[in-house]
Every structure is written in C-alpha cells, then in structure tokens.
Amino acid sequence: MPEREFLISPGPHLWRGQSVSKIMYIVVLALMFPTAAGVYFFGYYALSVVAVSVAATVLTEYAVKKLRKRAFVMDGSAVVTGLLLALILPPTIPLWMVAVGSVFSIAIVKEAFGGLGHNIFNPALGGRAFMTACFAVKMTAWVSPTGFGADAITTATPLSSSFIWEGDKISLYRDLLLGNIGGSIGETSALLILIGGILLLALGIISWRIPVAYIGTVALLTLALRQDVIFHILAGGLMLGAFFMATDYVTSPITARGKIIFGIGAGILTVIIRRFGGLPEGVCYSILFMNAITPLIDRYVRVRPYGLAKKVKSEG
Amino acid sequence: MPESKLTARSPIEPIPLPEKVIIPLHQNIGAPCETMVKRGDKVLTAQKIGDSERFVNAPVHATVSGEISATTMVVNPPTGQPVAALVITSDGADRWVELEAPGEPEALSVKEILGRIREAGIVGLGGATFPTHVKLSPPEGKKIDTVILNGCECEPYITSDHRVMLEYGEKVLSGLNIIRKVLSPDTIYIAIEDNKPDAIDHLEKLIVAMGFKEDFKIIPLKSKYPMGAEKTLIGTILDREVPIGGLPLDVGVVVHNVSTVKAIHDAIFEGKPFVERVVTVTGAVKNPKNLLVRLGTPLKSLIEYCGGIDGKASEVILGGPMMGISQPDLDFPVTKGTSCVLVKESTLIREQDCISCGRCLEACPMHLIPTTLAKYAKAGRYDDCKEAYIDDCFECGACAYTCPANIPIVQYIKVAKSELIKRAANK
Secondary structure (H helix, E strand, O other): OOOOOOOOOOOOOOOOOOOHHHHHHHHHHHHHHHHHHHHHHHHHHHHHHHHHHHHHHHHHHHHHHHHOOOOOOOOOHHHHHHHHHHHOOOOOOOHHHHHHHHHHHHHHHHHHHOOOOOOOOOHHHHHHHHHHHHOOOHHHOEEOOOOOOOOOOEEOOOOOOOOOOOOOHHHHHHHHHHOOOOOOOOOOOHHHHHHHHHHHHHOOOOOOHHHHHHHHHHHHHHHHOOOOHHHHHHOOOHHHHHHHHOOOOOOOOOOHHHHHHHHHHHHHHHHHHHHHOOOOOOHHHHHHHHHHHHHHHHHHOOOOOOOHHHHHHHHO | OOOOOOOOOOOEEEOOOOOEEEEEOOOOOOOOOEEOOOOOOEEOEOOEEEEOOOOOOOOEEOOOOEEEEEEEEEEOOOOOOEEEEEEEEEOOOOOEOOOOOOOOOOOOOHHHHHHHHHHOOOEOOOOOOOEHHHHOOOOOOOOOOEEEEEEOOOOOOOOHHHHHHHHOHHHHHHHHHHHHHHHOOOEEEEEEEOOOHHHHHHHHHHHHHOOOOOOEEEEEEOOOOOOOOHHHHHHHHHOOOOOOOOOHHHHOEEEEEHHHHHHHHHHHHOOOOOOEEEEEEEEOEOOOEEEEEEOOOEHHHHHHHOOOEOOOOOEEEEOOOOOOEEOOOOOOEOOOOOOEEEEEOOOOOOOOOOOOOOHHHHHOOOOOOHHHHHHHHHOOOHHHHHHOOHHHOOOOOHHHHHOOOOOOHHHHHHHHHHHHHHHHHHO
C-alpha cells in the first residue's frame, strides 16, 4: 500500500448535516407564505419594504463582520431578521426608516452582543421597538389592504380602540384569517402564517411548545376576561410572533419546560398589554420581555439527568 | 442516522497469519501488564507473555508462534500515552502452547471459572475493555438479579457482533450459560436491535434447540443509537437508572457483549485464551469484510486484505463512526477492544457558535444539556461542568452528530473530564 498521510479529527465521525444555514433558509422558505400575503394585500410597496429590509440587514451584517475582523458567513440569519422586520412594519413605512431599523437590528441588537448565538433580544423585534420609539407616527399609520395599484386608505388595526367592524363576526374572522385587513405587512393573514408555522413544525425546525403555550395562554386569558377569543388569536401579531419570533432559538429557553414557561409568560403579558396597557398590541414587547428573562429561565429550569434521583436516594 | 451496515451479509473470513504482531502490554481499562518475556525469547501461540498482580487487569498472550524480536512503544490516540509493546516475529508455524484441558462448567467451581476467564485475558469486547472476571465478581452484598447479553451493536457500520451471533450462536449461548452459573441471576435477557432480524431468528431457534427456553429471553429493541450503551439498555429494558458515576451492578444488573461471551465459551470449553477476534473492516475499502484476526495484527494488513483504500479517504477510525478514534498510524495493531476499522473521507467543517437550538438536549440519552457542558469546558469552567453532571456523559456523540453548528461537543467534554481527573489526582 502506498504511503499516505492520514488525518485525525475528533469524533463523532458522522454528521447529520443539519447546518445553521440550512435551518435559516428553511425559516426563510416558511416566511415566504406570510410575505406573499403581505405583497398580495399591500402591493408592490410592501415588496420594496421587504427588499430594502433584507438588503440592509445582510449588508449591515457584512459591514459589522468586516469591522470586527470576523469571517462573514452567509448563514441566512440576517435574511431571516430582514424578512421578519419587514413583516412587522406598517405597509406605508418610508424606505429610509426601514433601512435605519434594519441597521439597528443587526448592528446593535445582534452584533453588539456578539452576533448570532449571543444576542439577548430577537433582532427584528428589537429593531421594531427602536423604530416605534423613533418614528411613532409612521409606525402606527395603518392602511386597509389595497392590493396592487389602488390608493391606500387610512384605517385602524383591528386591535386599536378606534377599530369599527361593520359586518357580522364570521366575515371579520374570515378577513382576519385570510389577511384582508389593516395591519403590518406580514401579520394580516393568520392562515398563511399558520401554513408557514406548520411547515417549521413538520420539518422539526421549531418545537410546538412555545406557540401552543403562547397562543393557548392568550386564548384562556381572553376567555376568562370575556373577550372574543378567536378575534384575539387571529388579530395583530400573535400568530407571527408565536410561530416565528418567540421560537427564535437564540433568544428563547433551551429546555422543554423552559419553552412552556416562556410561552405562558409571553401570553400573559400580551393579554395584559392588549387589555390594560396603553398600546393596542402587545406581542412585540411581550416577547422582548421574555427574551430578557430567558437566561434566567435557562439558569433555573433544568432537566433531571439520568441517574440523578437514584443517587440522591442512595446517599440519603 | 444511516446504518451503513455494509458487511451485514459478509461471512467472517480468517485472514492469513501476519509476519509479525505487536502486542501492547496495556489492553484493558485497569492496570498494565508486566512483560514475562525478553527479546530473543521463543514463544508459542496463546502463551501468556504479560501479566499483573493487580485484580483489575487481564493478561496478554502471544498470538502467533515465533520470537520476541523487539520491545517497542506504541501510542494509542485515546490517551495519547505511550504504551510498552512486544513485537513477535512469526515463525509461520503457528504452534500453540498446550491448552488447559477443556472444562465442563458443571464440574468447575465459580472460582475456577473466574480464574480461567482471567487467565484467558478476556475483557469487555464492545470496546470498554473492562476485565471480564472483575465484572463477574460483584462485591459482597451486591445481588445481581439481571444479566443482559448485549447484541445491539448500535453504531453504524459495525457488524462484528452481528456475524458472531449468526456464526457462533451456539458458543454465545453456552458462554451465556456459564455466566448464569457464575452470577445465578433471576433473569437473563438477550438484547438485539430490530435491524438484525436474522440474528434474532437464529438465536431464538438455538435457544429452543439447546434447551435454554426457560432461561434466556430475547428482547428485540428499536434500532436507535445509542441503544447498545449499558445505561440506555438498562433504562430501556428494565426502566432502571444507573446512578451518576455508578455501575450497572449498583442496580443489580450486569451487561456483557456477545463477543465477550463467545470468548468466555472458548476459554472454558476449549481452554483457549483470547488471541483472536472478529473485526469489521469497512467504509472506503475496496471490499468491506468481517475478518477473524489475531490480536496484534497491524491495521495495514487488514486494510490490504480488503483490497486497500478506495478513493481519497483520509482517515482511519478504530471503532465505529460515533465513538471511534482516528488512528493515523497504520502500523498500530488490532487490540482486544478493536471491533471495527473504518476508513472514510475526513469531514472537517468549521465550528460555529451555538444557536441554542436544543437539538443536543433532545439527542442526549442521559438528559444532560450538552451545549452547556461544552460552553463551560471551552471556558475552562471545569467545576461548573462537574455541577452540570459531566460524569453522567458516556461520550456517545449523539449531541455532536445532530449539532447544526458542528460543535465538537464530545471533544470539549473529554478535555474537561481529563482536567477534572488531573485535578482530583493532584488533591
């Protein structure tokens, strides 16, 4: 046998091949459903918001990595942030504001904390909170769905106190489900969000625990408060938040029980803000708050290792 | 996980005797052996050439007849420690020592049986190389109620135990019957993963034919790595948990690998010391095979017998792909714990930062948080590793296999464990 050099590498010598970038691009794929709904209902301008947001997040990530002298990996995480941010913005938001928000999302919320895997807050939600503080008027300017071409008509979002629905409940639920209603670009069609979410569940990308605990808590609390349960589930950012934001690996707990606690906490906060707070919608801040206490949850909510109880018993 | 059992249908082939063998003096997890021979000595096949006074030890034997031509040092990658080894140049005649008279287990006392097992140099052949006579000598007061014969072979690629069950089934069962005599447990299970239906069928028939129907019970198990790990096996079959840092005997169980049990048969019924074993040679070799190999045969000879390395494979792994260790030196010999030689292309992928996806938690059979252990280990926070139950980890690699960030979690854990051992030793 001819002499040849052999390598050594740490085991295991098999890899499942589920890479970070594959996961991110599957999320991007799942987000295409709500994105398509947003473009369908709010027209080409919504598409340009998405394009600017994604371009700005990716470029910001590239620039920050260069400045920090780190390798830039096109792992798709910046694309996910860009998409998510666009989907939670009003459809008439000026593009320069979108760019400012995107830069903030990546440069401050994500990279300043160390980049992917180290950030405390969901970058897209952090960016949105920043924009709400800076551009309060534009961030709350809602229009009714116009599709392509027609002029935008100012409207109230379903959750705001000035929202009036002149029709029966069934048609309201139908419009909320399909997305033919005022709101952020990507959060109008509960149905398409659900399709994207189910795709992520089916492919094992996300666990059911956070969405189920989150939406379930909102349902139970609104029921207890004698509110319209179906309306609260379908309206606003709950569906998008529960399936795509609260399930962000980095900023949510790692254990199964921790995920349930996270979902319940976000649900309680969302209902409190919607019902008793000064804002019409509470999904964004609820998730950001739960992001902040995620390290605490991970610190104290542990799994019982195999063989532990037995040891305690034999010692005692 | 792909099973890649390329050699499941390849009958065991004995390979020609090597011109020389290298016998490391430390081939068990216990104490090393002292050499009993010197350079120039003539030795016979199966002659004992290394032994120790220590209890946790198994002697080593010459595996060919010939002359001790050199004493050397070999480096075994798992420890990185050099180990003394004896080189025997074969005379080609394969003359055996006079073997101990074959015994009937019924006529032998437990003490005599254990003595023979020890003298035969038998260790756990699943890879742990724990001396078998020690495992069969539970301390006073520890009652063993269950014996599990482990025929899971859950690692991808490896088929040596599978073939041993098919081709030496009778020997495996009568070896198991010897264990029954030694430990007199209430129950004896034979655990086999359901990806080996032929082995399950075969042993089922043999159990009936050999009259063991009342004694042995086959448990087909789901093929899911790491099913064959002792702790997983005990948890799955008996719903018992081995305490952290404890042994199966703490919960009244002893687990033995099928090849070990076959070696017990050979020692008792044939008086034969453990000098050869079945090794799967697989992956990127021209003709993957299951080989019957004398211990001490250089890896090179096995690979050459299988037609050499195919393509541009760059890594040789001793053991399976999950828990096996890279061995760049092909002059290194087959040792007692070598169940598989896997040749494959090296896959070096850049490690990324953890994204806390939680896949490693789901994969961990010990319900640990592997990524946290790896983070602590990376930061040198070894006491935190200890508090996070690092001792519970048996390094199956299921976490690193599934990790999307390709973090060598097991490697970090191994480093932390060895640091903790060093610290404990310095105290």
